[in-house]
Amino acid sequence: xxxxxxxxxxxxxxxxxxxxxxxxxxxxxxxxxxxxxxxxxxxxxxxxxxxxxxxxxxxxxxxxxxxxxxxxxxxxxxxxxxxxxxxxxxxxxxxxxxxxxxxxxxxxxxxxxxxxxxxxxxxxxxxxxxxxxxxxxxxxxxxxxxxxxxxxxxxxxxxxxxxxxxxxxxxxxxxxxxxxxxxxxxxxxxxxxxxxxxxxxxxxxxxxxxxxxxxxxxxxxxxx
Amino acid sequence: xxxxxxxxxxxxxxxxxxxxxxxxxxxxxxxxxxxxxxxxxxxxxxxxxxxxxxxxxxxxxxxxxxxxxxxxxxxxxxxxxxxxxxxxxxxxxxxxxxxxxxxxxxxxxxxxxxxxxxxxxxxxxxxxxxxxxxxxxxxxxxxxxxxxxxxxxxxxxxxxxxxxxxxxxxxxxxxxxxxxxxxxxxxxxxxxxxxxxxxxxxxxxxxxxxxxxxxxxxxxxxxxxxxxxxxxxxxxxxxxxxxxxxxxxxxxxxxxxxxxxxxxxxxxxxxxxxxxxxxxxxxxxxxxxxxxxxxxxxxxxxxxxxxxxxxxxxxxxxxxxxxxxxxxxxxxxxxxxxxxxxxxxxxxxxxxxxxxxxxxxxxxxxxxxxxxxxxxxxxxxxxxxxxxxxxxxxxxxxxxxxxxxxxxxxxxxxxxxxxxxxxxxxxxxxxxxxxxxxxxxxxxxxxxxxxxxxxxxxxxxxxxxxxxxxxxx
Numbered sequence: 301x302x303x304x305x306x307x308x309x310x311x312x313x314x315x316x317x318x319x320x321x322x323x324x325x326x327x328x329x330x331x332x333x334x335x336x337x338x339x340x341x342x343x344x345x346x347x348x349x350x351x352x353x354x355x356x357x358x359x360x361x362x363x364x365x366x367x368x369x370x371x372x373x374x375x376x377x378x379x380x381x382x383x384x385x386x387x388x389x390x391x392x393x394x395x396x397x398x399x400x401x402x403x404x405x406x407x408x409x410x411x412x413x414x415x416x417x418x419x420x421x422x423x424x425x426x427x428x429x430x431x432x433x434x435x436x437x438x439x440x441x442x443x444x445x446x447x448x449x450x451x452x453x454x455x456x457x458x459x460x461x462x463x464x465x466x467x468x469x470x471x472x473x474x475x476x477x478x479x480x481x482x483x484x485x486x487x488x489x490x491x492x493x494x495x496x497x498x499x500x501x502x503x504x505x506x507x508x509x510x511x512x513x514x515x516x517x518x519x520x521x522x523x524x
Numbered sequence: 525x526x527x528x529x530x531x532x533x534x535x536x537x538x539x540x541x542x543x544x545x546x547x548x549x550x551x552x553x554x555x556x557x558x559x560x561x562x563x564x565x566x567x568x569x570x571x572x573x574x575x576x577x578x579x580x581x582x583x584x585x586x587x588x589x590x591x592x593x594x595x596x597x598x599x600x601x602x603x604x605x606x607x608x609x610x611x612x613x614x615x616x617x618x619x620x621x622x623x624x625x626x627x628x629x630x631x632x633x634x635x636x637x638x639x640x641x642x643x644x645x646x647x648x649x650x651x652x653x654x655x656x657x658x659x660x661x662x663x664x665x666x667x668x669x670x671x672x673x674x675x676x677x678x679x680x681x682x683x684x685x686x687x688x689x690x691x692x693x694x695x696x697x698x699x700x701x702x703x704x705x706x707x708x709x710x711x712x713x714x715x716x717x718x719x720x721x722x723x724x725x726x727x728x729x730x731x732x733x734x735x736x737x738x739x740x741x742x743x744x745x746x747x748x749x750x751x752x753x754x755x756x757x758x759x760x761x762x763x764x765x766x767x768x769x770x771x772x773x774x775x776x777x778x779x780x781x782x783x784x785x786x787x788x789x790x791x792x793x794x795x796x797x798x799x800x801x802x803x804x805x806x807x808x809x810x811x812x813x814x815x816x817x818x819x820x821x822x823x824x825x826x827x828x829x830x831x832x833x834x835x836x837x838x839x840x841x842x843x844x845x846x847x848x849x850x851x852x853x854x855x856x857x858x859x860x861x862x863x864x865x866x867x868x869x870x871x872x873x874x875x876x877x878x879x880x881x882x883x884x885x886x887x888x889x890x891x892x893x894x895x896x897x898x899x900x901x902x903x904x905x906x907x908x909x910x911x912x913x914x915x916x917x918x919x920x921x922x923x924x925x926x927x928x929x930x931x932x933x934x935x936x937x938x939x940x941x942x943x944x945x946x947x948x949x950x951x952x953x954x955x956x957x958x959x960x961x962x963x964x965x966x967x968x969x970x971x972x973x974x975x976x977x978x979x980x981x982x983x984x985x986x987x988x989x990x991x992x993x994x995x996x997x
Contacts, residue, residue: 305608308767308821312589315829321590329590329772333738336773339576342569342782359792397809418809421723437793446807450756454749472778486602487739489804489811490756493797498749501789502661502677503707504548504684505555511660512715512722513749513796 338473345436345471352435356468357521359438363496364509365517372522376462377409379520380427387516389458393425394418398447400429401462418449419456426452427460431482432475433468433519437495440519441475443483444490453492459514464522525643525671527876529860532883539854548681549855556846559790560897566792573782578901580776581837584768585828591737591770592819598740602802604815612642615820619644619729619762622816623653626759628726634744634751635659636731637675637840638764638820640862641875644729655729656721658750660714667694673856675863676788676842681855684710718750728754728812732765733784733839735817738773741801742817745784745794752798760814761800767819768836774799780839783899787843823875831910835870837900844894844904850887859884866894870907878911882920885911946985954983 313319321329347355357367370379384391392413395401406412419426431443440461444450453459469475472493479487498513509515528535539545564570584591596606609615615638623631631648633639633655645655645666657666661679665672667690672678679687688704691713704710730751734743742763744751755761771777785791804811827833845851845865856864861881863871869884885908894904915921916929935942957963957980965973972978 302608304610304614307610308608308825309589309592311821311825312592312828315825316586316588317829321587325587326590329587329594333594333772336738336775338775339580339779340569340572342567342573344567363792363795421719439793439797444808444811445805446809449809450752451810454752454756472781473775476774476778485739487741487799487801489801489808490752491799491801492752493793493799495791495793495795495797498747498795500660500711500748502659502664502679503687503710505551505677505680506707508708508711510715511711511748511750512658512718512753 338471341471341473342436345434347435347470349465349468352470353465353468353521353523355470356433356435356438359435360433360440360496360519361438363438364499365438365496365519367519367521369521369523372524373404373464374408376404376520376522377406377412380460380462381409381412383460383518383520384425384458387458389425393427393460394423394452394456395426396428396448396452398429400447401427404462419451419454421455423456425458425460426456427462428452430461430463430467431491432478433463434470434472434475434493435468436471439472439493439495440517441479442492442494443479443488444492445488450490450492453494454513457510457514458516458518459497460518460520462520462522464524466524525640525862527861527880529872529876529881529884532858532860532887535858535860536854536887539858544683544686545681545855548683549852552680552846553852556790556842560787560843560846561790563786563790563792567782567786570783570786573779574899574901577780577783577899578837580771580779581768581900584770584772585833585836588767588770588828591772592767595735595737595740595770596819598737599802599815599817600740602740602815604740604802604817607816607818609818609820610822612820612822615642615764615818615822616644616647618816618818619764620648620651620653622760622762622814623648623651623727626726626814628653628760630654630656630721630725631727631729632656632658632722632725632754632758633662634728634730634746634754635662635678636729636764637672637862638731638766639729640672641822642764642820644764656718656725658718658722658754659746659748660711660750663714663718664690667691671857671862673864674842674845675840675865675867681857722753722757725754725758727760727762728756728758729762729764730755732763732769732817734777734780735763735765735770736772736774736777736799737770739801741774741799743777743781743797743799745781745797747789747791747795749796752796755798755800756811758812760816761803761812762816762818763800764818765820766824767821768824780899784839784841787897787899788841827874832870832874832907834902835867835874835907837902838867838871839900840867841899843897843899847893847897849889849891849893854887866904866908867902870902870904870911873911878915878918879920882911882915885909885915943985943987947988950981950985950988951983954981957981
């Protein structure tokens with residue numbers, strides 16, 4: 301191994317006045333890592349399914365996201381089309397190649413023009429799903445993979461997220477527990493926790509929306 | 525970065541009479557503090573979370589060798605590479621090697637204080653690679669070729685007119701008569717200029733707010749999304765991080781994340797919290813093909829095991845800067861190096877030496893606001909005092925200070941004389957100052973009275989009043 305590596309580890313051990321940790325100590329630390337326990341979870345993030353969905357809707361809007369609620373997946377194409385029209389945006393978008401999104405009857409709205417894939421930068425609007433949503437702060441959790449290119453979360457000016465209510469959890473820890481279960485140890489390359497649209501306060505501390513990421517973040521929440 | 529910390533006193537003299545700076549700093553005093561308070565009032569568990577966050581980081585520091593090795597193993601398993609670097613020089617060379625490996629001509633950068641610490645931009649430019657800062661504030665100061673003045677709001681010392689000037693000079697391809705009065709048009713312009721640079725960059729360099737030992741992941745926290753475009757578009761993503769950024773698990777990061785944005789900007793959560801693990805996976809449609817973590821020591825292991833160890837808990841939220849009366853008066857550039865404010869007053873001497881940075885731990889009244897707002901409960905005033913002690917022990921303090929302290933020590937060790945003399949002084953000053961309640965000039969105190977009045981004592985010393993109170997109760 302490199303000199304730098306052994307020197308750094310050596311100076312840490314010297315500073316802590318000990319050698320490499322003994323086997324029993326290592327085993328205890330491995331056990332802590334092998335079975336991660338949540339620390340204190342704020343009371344706000346705890347509640348039944350209905351409560352956390354309501355909290356998510358409130359918190360997301362507090363973070364300047366917009367949100368419409370629909371009764372079923374059948375209502376999603378209409379909700380998306382209405383939203384785009386309300387913002388004077390064209391009825392066309394790039395969509396994540398996500399089998400879950402493909403179950404939505406998009407063809408019932410033939411005016412919508414849909415391309416599936418990643419974004420190269422020219423798309424005005426993207427539509428994606430989400431792995432989970434965290435009610436605590438109104439945060440969407442999106443994971444990269446063949447069904448969800450990360451560029452869709454950042455390059456288009458408008459990002460529409462289709463979110464079944466069953467994906468809403470209370471705290472971040474619960475979302476991560478679901479991720480561990482789905483991905484067996486190694487998380488996907490990119491996990492994006494997104495709370496509202498992009499912003500910057502770098503000019504005279506004035507809050508300006510749409511810095512490099514999307515200017516608008518819109519959630520279509522399906523009360524399934 | 526070249527330090528001007530030795531010139532702190534001169535820097536301060538210039539800063540306090542600089543109208544543009546004072547105007548910009550004036551806006552700071554209300555914003556951050558009010559928003560932080562509002563955010564923590566909405567989270568009743570805030571104080572308990574501070575205790576847990578402190579304990580998590582202490583646990584990591586006690587087992588840092590284990591967690592670093594474990595982190596490296598997981599990064600490697602996920603297909604990434606860890607570069608261990610003792611010094612700034614080694615870190616710069618490691619980054620250059622990665623850039624050369626992919627034939628990089630341009631590099632986009634997310635905001636990274638470590639990159640400032642190792643003066644990465646100048647180095648890359650020398651080697652013919654163009655670094656492009658993408659955080660709006662960092663972009664502005666890069667155009668002005670100046671260092672950041674705040675750890676999360678790098679351009680906080682500037683006013684809108686400064687930004688307009690910088691954009692006029694740099695964006696010569698745009699109509700010189702374009703309207704630029706509205707901050708939104710400036711943001712729009714920066715977005716427009718930077719977008720093609722994001723798409724063209726060969727390497728993206730970000731910092732890390734956390735590294736997770738359990739999974740070999742790194743986490744960055746931003747509001748603009750620039751750190752994300754920086755890492756998902758180029759061929760290689762380089763994470764530049766100092767080694768104390770480790771936490772064991774995602775759960776541990778979540779606890780500290782609940783404190784970070786609230787302490788920093790008063791947001792409940794930053795807009796983008798991004799967890800990155802290794803390069804893109806088979807089947808992924810985007811994401812970097814290479815993932816490198818440049819792990820920098822640069823003096824941190826020297827702090828471990830000393831009275832400054834607790835400083836390694838710092839998460840760079842900037843709450844201590846935002847609540848510091850000294851920072852709010854002199855701004856960040858006066859501190860002369862990368863880290864300003866109370867955290868800089870403690871950290872800078874550990875990294876560049878007390879000989880160079882001796883002024884910083886002295887620039888404090890020990891009002892204690894920094895410690896009271898620090899989410900990681902770092903005892904900043906106590907550590908500034910440690911620095912003053914070291915300075916004194918090593919005979920680095922000026923002769924006048926040493927003589928003054930020696931006189932005071934002689935005096936303070938003779939309590940009767942001390943009480944008699946201070947009692948008399950308080951009575952006299954009270955008597956003569958009664959008319960206007962303050963002094964505009966006092967013998968031996970011109971250093972004070974040159975800048976402000978000295979309030980006239982009301983005739984009794986603290987000791988007098990205390991004794992009286994004790995008797996009464």
